Every structure is written in structure tokens, then in C-alpha cells.
Amino acid sequence: MFGSWAAHAEDQRGSVTNLPLPRYVSMKAAEGNVRRGPSLSHRIDWVFKRRGMPLQVTAEYGNWRKVQDRDGAGGWVHYALLSGVRTVLIESDMLPVYARPDSNSPANAHFETGVVARLGTCSLDWCRITAGGYRGWTLKSNLWGVDPAEIRE
Numbered sequence: 673m674f675g676s677w678a679a680h681a682e683d684q685r686g687s688v689t690n691l692p693l694p695r696y697v698s699m700k701a702a703e704g705n706v707r708r709g710p711s712l713s714h715r716i717d718w719v720f721k722r723r724g725m726p727l728q729v730t731a732e733y734g735n736w737r738k739v740q741d742r743d744g745a746g747g748w749v750h751y752a753l754l755s756g757v758r759t760v761l762i763e764s765d766m767l768p769v770y771a772r773p774d775s776n777s778p779a780n781a782h783f784e785t786g787v788v789a790r791l792g793t794c795s796l797d798w799c800r801i802t803a804g805g806y807r808g809w810t811l812k813s814n815l816w817g818v819d820p821a822e823i824r825e
Contacts, residue, residue, distance in 0.1 A: 694728050710733040735751050758824075763815060783804075789802060794823060
């Protein structure tokens with residue numbers, strides 16, 4: 673009903689956008705209704721209330737995207753509420769963000785758990801992130817919203 677599913681996740685493509693599934697996006701709107709199904713007639717289960725929050729798109733149907741957050745909570749959201757701008761959630765408290773992708777380099781800042789940061793370049797192990805006017809590098813394993821094998825230039 674919502675498109676065919678390929679045997680392997682890396683082979684899956686959205687039936688509407690032809691973009692990879694799953695993939696990460698962020699909330700463009702300050703709040704967005706999360707519905708039980710892909711239409712306005714479906715019940716609103718809850719409301720996402722955090723602009724920039726990273727979400728994972730797992731399915732597409734017309735103008736609707738099935739998304740889930742870090743905790744696996746989700747449902748169907750209208751595509752106009754989503755952005756392709758990549759963000760991540762900090763998963764470690766007082767996470768050091770380094771000047772270079774090297775834990776021996778000086779720390780530019782420390783981020784608390786739950787901070788939403790903009791995602792920049794990523795190597796196999798490190799990502800450059802920006803939040804609150806601070807930027808730097810941290811280990812990818814401390815972030816939610818980027819795949820472990822994902823490389824970004």
C-alpha cells in the first residue's frame with residue numbers, strides 16, 4: 673500500500689522522492705502534527721515541538737513522510753514541515769567538541785545531552801557540528817542523526 677520494500681535497507685528508495693530510505697531530515701517548523709496515517713483525516717497522535725529536531729524518514733506516501741525521533745516515536749508528517757538541513761542530537765552529557773578531529777586537540781566547547789546541533793563534515797569516526805555559536809569536532813558515536821558508516825564532505 674505504501675510502496676514496495678527492497679530486501680536490503682541500503683537498496684530502499686522512496687517511492688515519491690527516489691531518495692534513500694531510511695534517511696535523516698530535520699523539523700523545519702516550530703511544531704508539527706504527527707498523524708496515525710498519511711492524510712489530514714487521520715488522527716493526530718502528538719505534536720513535535722522542536723524546530724531543528726533530527727528525524728529519520730522511514731516511508732513516503734504522496735506528500736507525507738513517516739518519521740521517527742531518537743526514541744522511536746513517530747508517525748506521518750506532511751513534507752512541508754520537514755527540511756533537508758541535517759541536524760543531530762547530542763547523546764553524551766558535557767560532550768567535548770574539539771578544534772580538530774583529534775581528542776588531544778583543545779576543546780572549543782562542551783555540549784549537554786539533548787542539544788540539537790547542525791551537522792557538517794563527517795569522516796568515518798568524526799563529525800563537525802555547530803550549536804550555540806560554537807563549532808568543532810566530536811566522535812560520531814556520540815550523535816544521533818547520522819549513520820555510523822556515513823561520510824559527509
